Amino acid sequence: MADFTIREYKNRDYDAVRRMFGEGMMEHLPATGTHLLKLFQVQFFFFISFLGVLFVSQSYLLSLVTLAILFLAGRWQLNKEFQEYVEQCKREDLLDIEKSYMANDNSCFWVAESNDRVVGMVGAQSALLSNEVMTLRRMSVARDQRGKGIAKALCRKVIDFARQRGYKTVSLETSMVQYAAQRLYENMGFRKTSVQILPTLFGKFAKFSVLTYEFKIHD
Template identity: 65%
Template sequence: MADYTIRVYKNRDYNAVRLLFAEGMLEHIPATCAHLLKLSRAQFVLFISFITLLLISGSYLLSLVSLAVVFTAGRRLITSEFHRYVDECQREDLLDIEESYMASNNSCFWVVESNNRIIGMVGVQAAPRSGEVMALRRLSVARDQRHLGIASALCQKVIDFARQRDFKVVTLETSMIQVPAHKLYEKLGFQETDSRIAPSLIAKFANFSILTYEYRIKE
């Protein structure tokens, strides 16, 4: 059993929480690039780029180098999109965690502490304009502390919190590339209820989906 403690967020955790969130999100860049390269449309663009450059230059080496430049540019575009999302979140609810999660009876934020280090976190808020739905948000566990049951314990913390306040549903959003997270949610009893393409141009090109999962709390 991992030696850790789940406790309510305190202001001294602010920087650690924001850093943990950023690190967790930026981890998904390689998987997103790999997903993009598997798409037929991306392969077609690379193929056409290679053939065009080959016809213009007459050099296989120059064409391959140029193709590598195109790939690098694509990776940088994806990286910038992830950084943009992190910055956006850190300007929204993670800008003032105390106000966003601790000021209401129907919201809360927990951190996981081990050896004076924050290794996990999760937040929950009542969904807007709903008296029955709570949203699980910002679930993250440090990379070197996974597979110890921490994420499962944090999800259960949110479910218990919602049940105690007579909410009927816990909802969350995750990306299509976070397959281990999907398996965790489904093991806990969450069900996928919706899927939509993220709004940015690169996400639309990559067919990058955001999935919604729901857990219905039993009476």
């Protein structure tokens, strides 16, 4: 039997929810770094830098140290990008969760609770300018509680909520490096409807795509 329950968000969950969101996002940093290292332009930049320093200094050691410094600088910059994204989200809907999700009838936020601890979260909001599409947002499950079906239960909650309110579709966005999330949504019956490069400087440089998934409740 499941050792967790799903309930509506309460103000006392505020810190746990914001922390869990940040942790869930930051754990995609290594996969993003790996993706970057596979890009031709990144490999070319490292190669040219290595050769340039070698040519000028005639020192393999200095060239390797330069590579290490460039690698660490890249990692630092990536970390900063992720931190900024998390902070931005915390200034948007996650700043006042009560107001963003609980104040009207067409949005809601749920947490999964186990042994009096918040172990999962998800939000549902009516899409801007549409009364047919419900968006699923901020799905995250505590790392030590994964693989127990918590995300599936949270997902079902959003679908049921949308169905009860007469919405036709549940839509969500995830990224190319969120592999577990992609499997989760595909297994839940969501279909990938678009893949788009993130419209930021980082997105364009890193060829970092955002995937949109949709679940059809009815046509």
